[in-house]
Amino acid sequence: MAYFRVTLLRSAIGLPKKTHGALAALGLRRRMNTVYHPVSQDVAGMIMKVKELVDVQEVEQPLTKTEMREMRRPDPGFYVEKRAGLGR
Amino acid sequence: MFGPFRASSPLSGGLLWKIPWRLSSPQKYRHRLRLRRVDKVVSIVDSALAKKGLSTKGLERWKDEMPKEQEMLPKDKYTVFDRKEKKYRKGIHKVPKWTRVSQRLNPPGY
Numbered sequence: 665m666a667y668f669r670v671t672l673l674r675s676a677i678g679l680p681k682k683t684h685g686a687l688a689a690l691g692l693r694r695r696m697n698t699v700y701h702p703v704s705q706d707v708a709g710m711i712m713k714v715k716e717l718v719d720v721q722e723v724e725q726p727l728t729k730t731e732m733r734e735m736r737r738p739d740p741g742f743y744v745e746k747r748a749g750l751g752r
Numbered sequence: 753m754f755g756p757f758r759a760s761s762p763l764s765g766g767l768l769w770k771i772p773w774r775l776s777s778p779q780k781y782r783h784r785l786r787l788r789r790v791d792k793v794v795s796i797v798d799s800a801l802a803k804k805g806l807s808t809k810g811l812e813r814w815k816d817e818m819p820k821e822q823e824m825l826p827k828d829k830y831t832v833f834d835r836k837e838k839k840y841r842k843g844i845h846k847v848p849k850w851t852r853v854s855q856r857l858n859p860p861g862y
Contacts, residue, residue, distance in 0.1 A: 666800060666803065666804075668797070668800065674851075674852055676852075678849060679849060679852060679853075703800045703801065703803075703804060704806075705801065705806050705807075705808045708797050708800075708801055708806075708808050708811060709808050709810055709811075711793070711797055712794070712797065712808070712810045712811055712814065713810075715790050715793045715794060715797075715854075716786070716790055716852045716853065716854060717852060718793065719789075719793070720793045720796050720797060721796065722796055722799070722800040
């Protein structure tokens with residue numbers, strides 16, 4: 665099943681109430697917030713209302729908050745060969 | 753004439769913001785990027801719906817009426833119709849919230 669990944673890039677401050685309403689209906693509360701919605705006509709209509717403010721991708725599976733956070737984690741630059749104190 | 757207490761228009765008259773009459777070239781460049789970003793969002797939504805054999809009225813109307821960034825004339829990209837202006841055109845940066853609204857069409861003949 666396909667999903668829309670919607671990220672709010674620009675704030676709707678000062679824009680009409682309907683724009684704020686579409687963002688609230690999508691579940692976008694602050695900038696850089698990401699939500700997943702199944703591909704459907706009503707979601708597409710809401711995205712079209714706020715198309716200037718959001719980034720949209722079509723993805724196969726929605727990611728959880730923890731998974732998205734893990735993807736953002738930078739490479740630590742080392743790996744652990746052996747833990748100390750386990751040789752007993 | 754010089755110094756912190758000179759008589760300048762903002763000091764003597766209070767609030768004065770000056771908006772230049774034309775866009776600078778980096779402003780134009782960022783404006784084109786924004787137009788393209790909106791085009792990309794519309795095309796992604798369209799292709800995702802088309803895979804399911806769906807479409808919406810708003811999407812169809814946008815595709816019928818709105819030109820893409822590449823199809824737009826520079827005149828329509830960077831200026832808008834205004835009946836109060838000389839030659840009926842003003843810079844698009846004078847439109848309120850111009851970085852977050854889609855303003856692509858103008859009356860025919862102007």
